[in-house]
Amino acid sequence: MNDAATPALKAAAWTGVGVSRAHESAALHVLGQATYTDDIAEVQGTLHAALGLSSKAHANITAIDLDAVRASAGVVAVLTVADIPGTNDCGPIVHDDPILADGLVMYVGQPIFIVVADTHDHARRAARLAKVTYEELPAILTPQAARAAQSYVLPPMRLARGDYQAAFEKAPRSVKGELYVGGQEQFYLEGQISYAIPKEDKGMLVLCSTQHPSEMQHVVAHALGLHSHHIVVECRRMGGGFGGKESQSALWAAASAIAASRLKRPVKLRADRDDDMLVTGKRHCFHYEYEVGYDDDGRILAARVDMVTRAGYSADLSGPVATRAVCHFDNTYYLSDVDIRAACGKTNTQSNTAFRGFGGPQGAIAIEYVIDEIARALGRDALDIRRLNFYGRDERNVTPYGQVVVDNVIHALSAELEESSEYRARRAAIAAFNAASPVLKKGLALTPVKFGIAFNVTHLNQAGALVHVYVDGSIIVNHGGTEMGQGINTKVMQVVAHELGVDIANVRATATDTSKVSNTSATAASTGADLNGKAAQDAARQIRERLAGYAVKLYGGEEGEVVFAGDTVFVNGHEVAFPVLVQKAYLARVQLWSDGFYATPGLHWDPKTMNGRPFSYYAYGAAVAEVVVDTLTGEWKLLRADALYDSGKSLNPAIDIGQVEGAFIQGMGWLTTEELWWNPAGKLMTHAPSTYKIPGVSDCPQDFRVRLFDNRNVEDSIHRSKAVGEPPLLLPFSVFFAIRDAISSVGGHKVQPPLNAPATSEEILKSISAVEAALKAA
Structure with a gap:
């Protein structure tokens, strides 16, 4: 092996992306050492807030007596809309969403006032002592x-x-x-929470469980009548978000900041699960x-x-x-x-x-x-x-909104799943089972997915990042995405490690912080890794190019031939440890930090004509579900699920498979067990785990087969990968239609079973009854 070939071969054998890595906080999660907003050590003098909520769905407030609230144990202050120094609004687009009700309440659970007390329990108990008189309106x-x-x-x-x-x-x-x-219901494990800490010169630090720190910065600034530069919003991680902390964390951020600003003391507002579910969308x-x-x-x-x-x-x-x-x-x-x-x-x-x-x-x-x-x-x-x-591949390939589908793999993907899941043989076996089984009926369905990746609003498809290389060769990356358990930090760390040729153990991701990367978009629309990965790659690439140029000055050769791999820099026949080159570069005053930026190209959308190219690319997938339904009780069970998902050239297959599994079960819950129910007075009655059924371990199929489809993104996404956050949630359509298939067998597949979602046991029985009635009528 000649020396010239050695660096190239060593680099080819090394990669930081496309390999399964543990979630960067996995050990902390398991050990209970991961710090969430409520775990952050409280500043001396911290107070706790709770919200006073409306008990009417639509009404004018004719009188409000808060004397008992103020007199309750531990209460420091009670704040109403009159105490908001700036704008009483937390709407993300249309300004029609008041922080506190101003004379009119529009749903049961709408916040009317803020109670601030010495403890969380005192604040919650006091909030329930208000006497509010209403003039009810039609709802x-x-x-x-x-x-x-x-x-x-x-x-x-x-x-x-x-x-x-x-x-x-x-x-x-x-x-x-x-x-x-x-x-x-999003039913994140960590509820809505915000902790506002006053700083000097009107400054405010808001530690918030949010998917959109920049939006929280804007809302808090407007509520306090300040500029954005007065407000810093920080989020290290969330205990789940699922979209529920994109815009709706604004109420909690604003309320805690209003109280902290008024009292000049830190204020934490943590929602109890019942309040969380009653208040939030x-x-x-x-x-x-x-x-x-x-x-x-x-x-x-x-x-x-x-x-x-x-x-x-x-x-x-x-x-x-x-x-x-x-x-x-x-x-x-x-x-x-x-x-x-x-x-x-x-x-x-x-x-x-x-x-x-x-x-x-x-x-x-x-x-x-x-x-x-x-x-x-x-x-x-x-x-x-x-x-x-x-x-189609070459024709019939333009969407109703005018985007050409250039990356269609659904034919090959569904054919592969049909074969690997033994769909046809199982279909025949199920028909035989149903013919011999009068009570238990099985159903089978294969459903496909095509999901567009990008924000609907073009300007949101941008991201920034900062990468710092320290003198010892260790690296910190900060980006505008937020970590809600989905592994965005792990993927971004892998991208930076790959770009600089170092082991991921040498890279650390820090809390999302509006004072570090500004004007960020929400971590949503499945764009987190796409946007922030590209921004971090851009920052790391600039540092690598500077280091390569400096290495050539030291050792000769050409910049384009310098290879960074395996914690080593290969340059003109020399092998230099990455930390050694970094130390030399620092002494030579080479810049060892950089900012990065990325804006998704080629997007355009006309909201008036609803035409354009709103998506960068499509993610595809398909799933097969087999269920058995008890036609006497409406109970059902998922026996087996096969899912095949197109994640392009996956950045991290282990994380992506986990995302598919989680999305499948979450989507299955939406379509089968998670029923939201409001009583005639407009109160949400399913506002706690006791009345709202998310899937449990027993609802997961014993036979659960998830694979990633071998593909490469046609678009220049980060390392040709594809998003995996949202699209897999459509895969459990297969469960819903397998249930409908089982019900259909009751009528010999001659009657269309009416079936709404969620397909609860009650809904299934209604559908079976409708099929039986149609058969009798025929």
Whole structure:
């Protein structure tokens, strides 16, 4: 082996990305040593806050008596809207979301005042002593009622292509119907919390569990009547976010900061689980009315859907959520002539917000429901109808909003999963089982996913990062993304380690901090690793190039031939330990830190025409689910799940597989067990673990097979990887439609089972009863 070849061969054998690495905080999580916001040592003099909440869904406040609250044990102050020095608003887009109610309450659980006391318990107990007199007003509680009343937080939107009506009238077959898909509580393990600490010269440090530190900085600054440079927001990690801490952490950040500013003492506001669920928004529920024309083979010729969401009392992020639902109605299918409408119903309920998938799952499930109906009407396997309608590779490849699908792998991916899951053989075995089993019925479904990656709003697709190399060769990276357990810090650390040719143990990620990287976008839309990984790579590359130039000065050769790999720098036949070169560079006054920036190229979107290229690329996937349903009780169990997900050239396969597994179970919960229920007075009754059922270990299938599809992103994403945060949440569509398949077998697959989500045992029994009634009527 000659010397010239040695560096190249050594570099080829070394990599910092594309390999499975443990989560950077895994050991801390397991040992209970990971520091969350509530674990941060409290500053002397810290006070604790709680919120006084409305008990009415829609009412004018005619009188409020807070004397008993002020007189309660440990209470230091009680603050109302009159005590807010700046703007009484925490709305992320439309300024219609008050921090504290100002004479009008719009949902049960809306904050009216802030109690500040010496302990968390004293504050919570005192908050319940207020005497509030209301003049009740009519309340709208459901999306259907909002549609009937034409009550919307934003103007309705519409995306049309071709001539839907003409195509529908020519279609030889058609299907019409309606569907309701419920919302979902984020149910993060760590609740909403903010800890505000006053600093000198009007400064305020806000330690907040948030996915969007920059947005919290803006909200707090406006609430206090200050500039952004007065406010520093920091977040080391969250105990889960799932979208619930993108915009809705603003209320808690603002309330704690208002109290801290007024009292000139640190104030912590930590939500009890009941208060958290009563106050905060959830995934938007959707009601659909659809009408689809198709031919005798099952090919869709025309599709119309009218969607209305339960937005809640304010706009929050409902507009972007509805937009993404509109842009994901097609899922993996080419739809030539469409009329897609969406409206954000204004209701007297919590203001719904971001949730993993951000409207994408709600859009895509509607077309999957339609495909399922078409297959049953034709007596065909739904997989065959799905495949017939897939986007094409060279034609039938333009979405309704005008983006060309250039990276379509759904044909190969679904074929691979069909074979590996033994779909056809299991379909036959299930038919035989059902024929011999009068009570227990099995169901099977394979559902595909195409999910666009980028923020709907183009300017949000940007990120910054800082990388510092210290004299001993160790490295710190700070970026604008936030860690909520999904592994963004691990991936960014891997990117930096790879770029500088060092082991990941030599790289450390620090808390997200608005005074380090400014004007950041939320960690959302599955863009965290894409954007911040690219920004960190840019910063590390600049340092590497400076070090390479300096190495050439010392040892000769060409800059382009210098190789950084395995904690070693290979230059002109020399092998220099990375820390040694760094020390020499420092003495020579070479800059050893750099900032990095990245903006996703090629994106554009016209919200008026709902046309453009809103997504950088698509992530694909498919899943097969097999269930068994007890037709007497409505109970069911997931027997086996096979998932195949396209993560491109994965940065970290172990983390990506974990994300797919978690998203699958979370999405399954949304579609089967997690039911949100408001009583007629508008109070959310499922506001605690005792009444709201998320999946448990016993709900996970004993046979759970998750693999990553071998692919390479056609776009220049970070190391050609693909996002993995949100798209896998659509994979458990397979569970919902497997349940529907099992119910369908009760009627010999001759009757369309009406099934809304979540498919609780009660909903399953209703569907079975409807099938049996239809059979009797026939």
